[in-house]
Amino acid sequence: MSTSPLHGLLSREPAVVTAGAPLFADALRAQAVPVTDVEWRPPLEGTADAVARVLADPRRVEANALALERITSAGAELVRLAPASEALDLKPGEFLHSGPPLTWERASGPMRGALIGAMLFEGLAETEEEAVEKLAGPDITLAPCHSRGAVGPMAGVISPSMWVFELRDPVHGTVSHCSLNEGLGKVLRYGAYSEEVLVRLRWMRDVLGPVLGEAVERHGPIDIKAYLAQMLQMGDEGHNRNRSATLMFLRDLLPHIVTQVGERSAEDIAEVCRFVGANDHFALNLVMPACKLAMAAAKGIEGSSVVVTMARNGTDFGIQLAGTGDEWFTAPANTPQGLFLGSYGPEDANPDIGDSAITETAGMGGFVMATAPAIVRLVGGDVDFALTTTRTMYEITLGEHPTLQVPILEFRGAPIAIDAVAVARTGVLPQINTGMAGRVAGVGQVGAGLVTPPEDVFVQALQALAERVPAGGGAA
Amino acid sequence: MPSLAVDPSPPAAAPAAPSVGPASAPRAALLPAAASTLAPAWLHGAPAPATVVGTFDSAAYLLRDDEVLPLLAPGALLLPGGLRLATADDLRALRLRTGDEVEVGSGTVLARGGALAVRRTWRPRRVPQASLPLAHRGAALAAVLATPHLTDDLPAPLLDTLHAAEDGALPDVAALLGLGPGLTPAGDDLLCGLLLGLRATDGEAHGIPEDVGAAAHRTTALSATLLRQAALGYAVPPVVELLSSWHGAPADLTLPTSRVAAVGHTSGRALLLGLAVALLIDPTPSEGPS
Numbered sequence: 001m002s003t004s005p006l007h008g009l010l011s012r013e014p015a016v017v018t019a020g021a022p023l024f025a026d027a028l029r030a031q032a033v034p035v036t037d038v039e040w041r042p043p044l045e046g047t048a049d050a051v052a053r054v055l056a057d058p059r060r061v062e063a064n065a066l067a068l069e070r071i072t073s074a075g076a077e078l079v080r081l082a083p084a085s086e087a088l089d090l091k092p093g094e095f096l097h098s099g100p101p102l103t104w105e106r107a108s109g110p111m112r113g114a115l116i117g118a119m120l121f122e123g124l125a126e127t128e129e130e131a132v133e134k135l136a137g138p139d140i141t142l143a144p145c146h147s148r149g150a151v152g153p154m155a156g157v158i159s160p161s162m163w164v165f166e167l168r169d170p171v172h173g174t175v176s177h178c179s180l181n182e183g184l185g186k187v188l189r190y191g192a193y194s195e196e197v198l199v200r201l202r203w204m205r206d207v208l209g210p211v212l213g214e215a216v217e218r219h220g221p222i223d224i225k226a227y228l229a230q231m232l233q234m235g236d237e238g239h240n241r242n243r244s245a246t247l248m249f250l251r252d253l254l255p256h257i258v259t260q261v262g263e264r265s266a267e268d269i270a271e272v273c274r275f276v277g278a279n280d281h282f283a284l285n286l287v288m289p290a291c292k293l294a295m296a297a298a299k300g301i302e303g304s305s306v307v308v309t310m311a312r313n314g315t316d317f318g319i320q321l322a323g324t325g326d327e328w329f330t331a332p333a334n335t336p337q338g339l340f341l342g343s344y345g346p347e348d349a350n351p352d353i354g355d356s357a358i359t360e361t362a363g364m365g366g367f368v369m370a371t372a373p374a375i376v377r378l379v380g381g382d383v384d385f386a387l388t389t390t391r392t393m394y395e396i397t398l399g400e401h402p403t404l405q406v407p408i409l410e411f412r413g414a415p416i417a418i419d420a421v422a423v424a425r426t427g428v429l430p431q432i433n434t435g436m437a438g439r440v441a442g443v444g445q446v447g448a449g450l451v452t453p454p455e456d457v458f459v460q461a462l463q464a465l466a467e468r469v470p471a472g473g474g475a476a
Numbered sequence: 477m478p479s480l481a482v483d484p485s486p487p488a489a490a491p492a493a494p495s496v497g498p499a500s501a502p503r504a505a506l507l508p509a510a511a512s513t514l515a516p517a518w519l520h521g522a523p524a525p526a527t528v529v530g531t532f533d534s535a536a537y538l539l540r541d542d543e544v545l546p547l548l549a550p551g552a553l554l555l556p557g558g559l560r561l562a563t564a565d566d567l568r569a570l571r572l573r574t575g576d577e578v579e580v581g582s583g584t585v586l587a588r589g590g591a592l593a594v595r596r597t598w599r600p601r602r603v604p605q606a607s608l609p610l611a612h613r614g615a616a617l618a619a620v621l622a623t624p625h626l627t628d629d630l631p632a633p634l635l636d637t638l639h640a641a642e643d644g645a646l647p648d649v650a651a652l653l654g655l656g657p658g659l660t661p662a663g664d665d666l667l668c669g670l671l672l673g674l675r676a677t678d679g680e681a682h683g684i685p686e687d688v689g690a691a692a693h694r695t696t697a698l699s700a701t702l703l704r705q706a707a708l709g710y711a712v713p714p715v716v717e718l719l720s721s722w723h724g725a726p727a728d729l730t731l732p733t734s735r736v737a738a739v740g741h742t743s744g745r746a747l748l749l750g751l752a753v754a755l756l757i758d759p760t761p762s763e764g765p766s
Binding site (some may be wrong): 011013029030031032033034035071 | 507509510550556560561562563595596600601713719
């Protein structure tokens with residue numbers, strides 16, 4: 001090698017690599033200079049130092065590999081249904097809700113509506129006014145579903161009398177719970193609490209829960225993880241399209257539901273079948289705890305930058321990382337943009353709400369929109385957007401899921417295990433598709449759309465992760 | 477050193493930048509190209525036909541008046557007189573086929589699929605012209621002769637030339653010219669190496685450049701073009717690198733030598749033979765052979 005001055009910079013051909021403003025590349029190309037464009041942008045503002053420290057953490061690569069291995073190997077079996085009082089040891093006056101921790105004062109309309117409805121449903125208040133007064137008082141306890149390893153869509157309110165699915169991960173022994181899905185429109189989880197909502201909740205408590213519980217008892221554990229893999233091959237993505245998993249679930253349980261005729265009225269049995277079969281979102285509440293089990297398997301891995309929770313309570317968007325324990329990193333939730341029901345419009349939409357983003361956290365939902373292009377008719381965008389979204393999510397994930405596969409991408413595995421470092425370095429935010437709740441308590445669903453987390457949650461999370469890098473292990 | 481200077485005499489017919497013509501225009505925007513200072517004069521002269529005499533993935537050759545204009549996409553061997561394109565797509569867009577006629581002149585090349593316009597010039601590198609100390613000369617020769625498979629697949633007369641040079645005999649220029657198959661016959665490659673080696677050692681040339689110049693019409697036009705350029709000290713970058721490192725601080729010459737050997741299928745190794753011949757037939761007058 002000749003030792004020419006400046007390493008041959010002035011004697012050899014320059015190799016031009018450009019990033020950022022295209023002006024430089026365009027000017028050079030116009031002069032027949034070969035240019036390599038690099039999709040580079042500065043890391044998210046405020047993350048540069050934290051990212052440097054985290055990248056220098058010698059534990060990180062192994063910790064993330066372990067997280068990926070645990071997430072993809074986690075199983076999910078539906079083992080039973082039970083009231084939350086029993087399954088989650090929920091006491092009267094205790095309510096679980098979606099997203100990061102929240103107080104009544106800071107709760108948004110749909111969350112307040114759902115809590116009011118739950119108070120009425122539990123008989124802790126006779127009127128809306130009484131419910132509001134008590135919810136603002138000292139005797140009611142609010143806690144995130146995630147604090148109990150549970151998940152709830154939209155407002156995600158779980159009260160002691162509500163029945164919940166109990167899923168178990170046979171690989172890691174973890175358990176997760178989720179409420180039963182009420183359907184769409186005027187429902188508690190979207191903040192509605194009218195009499196029809198309460199009547200439905202009582203029927204779910206008295207008929208639906210016990211009948212399904214008995215059927216699962218007779219059937220034995222149901223492999224929900226297998227549903228996830230199959231539904232992706234059937235055009236559903238598990239967040240806002242759950243039709244195929246709902247029907248698979250009904251198909252598996254039907255023999256064990258109908259054999260309960262005699263113990264229960266034929267009308268009750270028929271109504272259970274009708275209710276489940278008519279609600280295309282029924283299986284969302286099975287997909288969510290299955291996804292929760294996958295992510296729970298990666299909790300508490302020191303040094304890992306994997307996002308294990310994304311959840312919203314209607315006020316704040318919160319995330320948790322594998323390497324930062326139970327700490328929440330929160331920022332004001334964005335408002336989804338999408339399509340609206342009837343005469344509703346953007347001004348009616350509440351900010352992002354629900355634990356259902358656990359699906360995206362686990363590589364489902366928005367991350368596999370490519371497999372469910374029909375979803376764009378519900379949430380907006382076009383087919384190209386659906387395909388592009390999935391391809392883009394590979395930029396911020398650690399790997400591809402071995403069993404959750406996307407046929408249209410030649411059965412490529414779903415993008416799995418969001419790396420907070422990759423989010424900061426690329427500026428690509430996780431894509432979530434979601435239902436939209438009315439801003440005003442009691443309205444219910446107003447539409448469905450697309451939303452991303454606020455950048456700031458990743459900034460905070462990375463700063464906290466950087467602080468946990470052992471001294472000497474990271475860069476100064 | 478490549479120059480980013482704008483061509484001082486911009487072609488009159490070409491717009492200042494690639495632009496979208498009227499909607500009815502059959503042609504896409506002019507593709508930018510960079511012309512070597514050694515490119516044939518007819519590139520900038522009055523527009524007239526030139527013939528496509530060869531097309532490859534990253535290069536094509538145009539011929540007029542016994543002079544060849546190589547079109548070079550990134551990745552192509554950087555021939556000293558080439559017209560360089562920014563991307564291989566640009567070359568493909570021209571849709572050149574061997575035997576086609578294209579119109580060349582005023583700094584543009586008009587082909588079936590598109591058109592090129594010269595946007596800047598670039599200056600090919602030249603091998604240094606300086607006498608080579610004896611120690612350097614020995615190291616250079618040793619590195620060349622140590623090249624693995626140096627003479628594989630090369631026509632016998634090339635080996636004969638090398639052996640003769642070891643005995644101090646001069647090469648038979650007339651016998652080597654045009655010897656071998658292809659656009660650049662192996663005999664010509666050896667002669668290119670010989671011309672470049674003689675310049676780089678600044679030794680006694682024994683009239684060889686004149687002999688080559690006089691007989692250049694007896695080989696292919698591309699080869700003749702390269703021989704003319706070699707006589708002036710212009711070569712492809714790996715050869716310039718190697719000859720520069722001959723003059724540099726003593727260092728292991730294995731890598732730069734192997735890079736020359738890797739040029740083409742046999743061209744690089746034939747070039748190396750020429751360099752060896754140059755080193756052998758020009759024993760330094762003041763000292764005996766090492």
